[in-house]
Every structure is written in structure tokens, then in C-alpha cells.
Amino acid sequence: MKKTLKNLFFFFLQDIGKRFEKRVKRQIDKEQIRKILIFENGGIGDLLKVFPVIEALMANFPDASISIVVAKPSREILYVFPGKNIFSEIFEFDLKGDHRGILRKLRFILSLRKRNYDMIYVPAKGDGMREISTMAFLSRIPHRIGFKKDGFGSLNTVTSKFEEDIPILTQNLSLLKGCGLNVWEEEIKVKISEDDLAFAHRMRLKKDALPLFVIHPGASWYGLYKMWGVENYKMLINQLLKEFKATVILIGSKDEEEMGKQIYDGVGNPFLIDMTGKTTIPQLSAIIKESDLFIGSDSGPLHIALTVKVPSVAIFGPTSPEQIISPSHRDRCMVVRKKIGCSPCYLHQSNVVPSCRKIRCLKEISVEDVLKAIRKVATIKCDKEIGKKGEVKKTEIV
Structure with missing residues (x-):
């Protein structure tokens, strides 16, 4: 029963997304962006593939604070990110553990709302994409950058279709280019102590x-x-x-x-x-x-x-x-x-x-x-x- 209700809920959101996709789109005004959240709770490889994204956001918004949501098992890879000290906050999110269930997800969403982010970069894909893209929408962050696939992600304000034959790193950076942001570096860089x-x-x-x-x-x-x-x-x-x-x-x-x-x-x-x-x-x-x-x-x-x-x-x-x-x-x-x-x-x-x-x-x-x-x-x-x-x-x- 619970699974059926969950699928009905996402089917409903999927339908809403298709109907209102054009209405939620908006351009990014760089002058209005002061607080940025990156939401990547995938594995180590997924997190590595947003390192160039983080560097690009730092360069495009030098005066903005940047926070990040990661999966607990992947968090340590941030220690080899050359700019690891730039994060204002680091949140751990566990879709199938600590944050499993509607109430726990709602509490997490409310905690994000209270922080009044101006923009969220959420390259959700694959398993969990339905939940993560929905959470980004419910967080009420004005600018939401993310993929769309199978009808999900349509409520992001800047979207790009997730392709099956293009490298994920390339697609991650294309999301930024679709916002009119500059991308100078496309190589993943790490610094091991x-x-x-x-x-x-x-x-x-x-x-x-x-x-x-x-x-x-x-x-x-x-x-x-x-x-x-x-x-x-x-x-x-x-x-x-x-x-x-x-x-x-x-x-x-x-x-x-x-x-x-x-x-x-x-x-x-x-x-x-x-x-x-x-x-x-x-x-x-x-x-x-x-x-x-x-x-x-x-x-x-x-x-x-x-x-x-x-x-x-x-x-x-x-x-x-x-x-x-x-x-x-x-x-x-x-x-x-x-x-x-x-x-x-x-x-x-x-x-x-x-x-x-x-x-x-x-x-x-x-x-x-x-x-x-x-x-x-x-x-x-x-x-x-x-x-x-x-x-x-x-x-x-x-």
C-alpha cells in the first residue's frame, strides 16, 4: 500500500511538472545569488564529477557562500578537493537510511528552507532521482538547476535532458553553461595530502x-x-x-x-x-x-x-x-x-x-x-x- 501511494504521488508530481514546466523557468541574475547549495548524494564517482562544477560556481559567484549535501559514505572524498575549506556547511543525506520515510525527508526539507538559499545545483539522476528532484522543488529555493528524465526534474527552473550516451561530467558542466555561466576547467582536480x-x-x-x-x-x-x-x-x-x-x-x-x-x-x-x-x-x-x-x-x-x-x-x-x-x-x-x-x-x-x-x-x-x-x-x-x-x-x- 505504501509503495502504491508513493508511486501515485510521484505520478501526480510528474504530471504537474509537464503541465507547468515552461512557467517555472527563469533566468539567473548573478547579482541576486548570495547562498548556493549543491545537492549530490551519490557515490564517490558522482561526487568527484561535481568537483569542476564547484570550482566553476566559486569563480562565477566569488562573493557567494557555498554549502553541499553529500552521502555519508562519500563524504571523505571532499578531503581531496583542492578547495575543501570553502564550504559553509556540509550536510549528510541518506535516502535509504537516516532520511528514509516522508517525515524525515520533510524535516530535512524544512531545515533547507530555513537557510534561505538562492540557488540549488542538483544533478540527480538514476536511482533516487524522483525523490531528490522533488525535494529541491519543495525546498522553495528560487533557482533550481538540474536534469530532467522520464518526466522528473521538470519543476527545476533550469533543466537539461539527461542523455544516455554523453559522459556524466560533460552533462554536469553543460547544466551550468545552460544557465549562462562560464566554465573554464573541465578536468577533475584533487590534492592528496x-x-x-x-x-x-x-x-x-x-x-x-x-x-x-x-x-x-x-x-x-x-x-x-x-x-x-x-x-x-x-x-x-x-x-x-x-x-x-x-x-x-x-x-x-x-x-x-x-x-x-x-x-x-x-x-x-x-x-x-x-x-x-x-x-x-x-x-x-x-x-x-x-x-x-x-x-x-x-x-x-x-x-x-x-x-x-x-x-x-x-x-x-x-x-x-x-x-x-x-x-x-x-x-x-x-x-x-x-x-x-x-x-x-x-x-x-x-x-x-x-x-x-x-x-x-x-x-x-x-x-x-x-x-x-x-x-x-x-x-x-x-x-x-x-x-x-x-x-x-x-x-x-x-
Whole structure:
């Protein structure tokens, strides 16, 4: 019953949005913007993709205060944002946890109303887009910048249709351009502290500076549909240790500790280090930056690897590399995927729940497929020197 009423409510708002879309549109007067809110409660990769947006807003509105809403698991990535001290306030929002339910969301909306923001940038997409775009409207913030898709987001004052074949970073910045704002920088920039870099470097030296591979076997957001599998990673790591004489570090969140332990116990080699759940996100970022090669699925650590310009092998299943990987990152990322008829099936549709049981797009990717990609990516000296970063051709293993 509750789900039916919720769907009816959103259907009603969807209809209102279509009817009044033209009436709510308004131009932005820069002189009136004094308080800005950015609402991005997605994963680490989603938050990284608004870093250039934040920099552009800082440049366009130098006298305005900027606050941000983020998801709790992603908050630490803000510590590597070069302008991390500019935020007036940082709010944590958990759509499926602390803020689950209408009353909790209403309390959060009221707290935003009281702060009298002049503008909100809300690049909501995919799962949760219905709720977030609706909350932006109910917050009564005069200027609302966001995407529209499947009828949602139409009540934003500046909108752009969310496209399925354009990189998300490009679309995020296009929202600003649609407001008449200037965008000077389209590259994601991060700044990792010297302490975190030293922490990562010490880990490398523990194994006498052998070539260093970093692997993230997990994934968030319906991870079962994006993860390649524990047994595959065990076989892959055994081959990497044998063929490249490498040190391999497993990384991940505390929620992925059991997976890391299974892989570590299954391999049983001293040159495999399990750091799953043992680092902060800035430390994890430093470990990736220190590495010669990153391997993983469509997840936050992959986006970090691409941002810090580490050659990467990305294993894709139901999501789209064309949508996820920005053009400036494609020269250092080798995508491994199987082009079957139903893949990709998740293109950030609103309120989607994966239903595939066989997940062929992942299960048909063999260890040898991934090894072929690694061999093409990795140009590594294996004579106890720091590994030289490899160059990556724009190629795809199919």
C-alpha cells in the first residue's frame, strides 16, 4: 500500500511538472545569488564529477557562500578537493537510511528552507532521482538547476535532458553553461595530502618496490550486478603474481571486508596485501596514486584512479562506459566488457531496480579477457624499480 501511494504521488508530481514546466523557468541574475547549495548524494564517482562544477560556481559567484549535501559514505572524498575549506556547511543525506520515510525527508526539507538559499545545483539522476528532484522543488529555493528524465526534474527552473550516451561530467558542466555561466576547467582536480602520500609510499617499500597493482573487487549500488566475482579475482591475482612478479593490494570499504578476506585467504601469498576496510578514502586515493595499475569494476576507486591518472583496467557489466568514463580519461583506461544484446541495461533511469538473474554481461568475461587488457595496459619494469606508468590505447576487449 505504501509503495502504491508513493508511486501515485510521484505520478501526480510528474504530471504537474509537464503541465507547468515552461512557467517555472527563469533566468539567473548573478547579482541576486548570495547562498548556493549543491545537492549530490551519490557515490564517490558522482561526487568527484561535481568537483569542476564547484570550482566553476566559486569563480562565477566569488562573493557567494557555498554549502553541499553529500552521502555519508562519500563524504571523505571532499578531503581531496583542492578547495575543501570553502564550504559553509556540509550536510549528510541518506535516502535509504537516516532520511528514509516522508517525515524525515520533510524535516530535512524544512531545515533547507530555513537557510534561505538562492540557488540549488542538483544533478540527480538514476536511482533516487524522483525523490531528490522533488525535494529541491519543495525546498522553495528560487533557482533550481538540474536534469530532467522520464518526466522528473521538470519543476527545476533550469533543466537539461539527461542523455544516455554523453559522459556524466560533460552533462554536469553543460547544466551550468545552460544557465549562462562560464566554465573554464573541465578536468577533475584533487590534492592528496603529503601524509597520505607518505603512508602509501611506505606500503610500497614494504615489498622492496616491486611493481604495484591495486585491485578493488567490490562495488556499491546493487554491487551484485557490477562485481566480477571472488573466484575470478583469486585466479586473476595468482596469475598477476606469477607473470608480473607484482605486489597486489586489495582495497575497499568496511562493508567489503569479508570479500577482501575471502580473496586474501584464497590466494595465500605474502605479496598480496589486504587493505580492505583499513584506510580512509584519502589514504585509499594515495595508494591508488602510488600504484602502477588499477583493476576494478565501475566503482568509486575506478573514478579515483582515472582522476589521479593511473592506468586502469575497468570491468563493465550493466553500466555504460560511454556514460561513466570522461573523454579525458579514456586514453588511460582499458574497458573489458561483453557486448550482449541486453547490456548496458542501467543508464541512470529513475527508480530502476536491476532484475537480471544471470548477469551474463559479467559472467561471460573470463580471466584471460582481463589479462589480455592488463598486458596491453601495463608497461612495467620488473627489476625492483618503481614501475613506469604504461600508456593505454583506446581499445576495448570484447
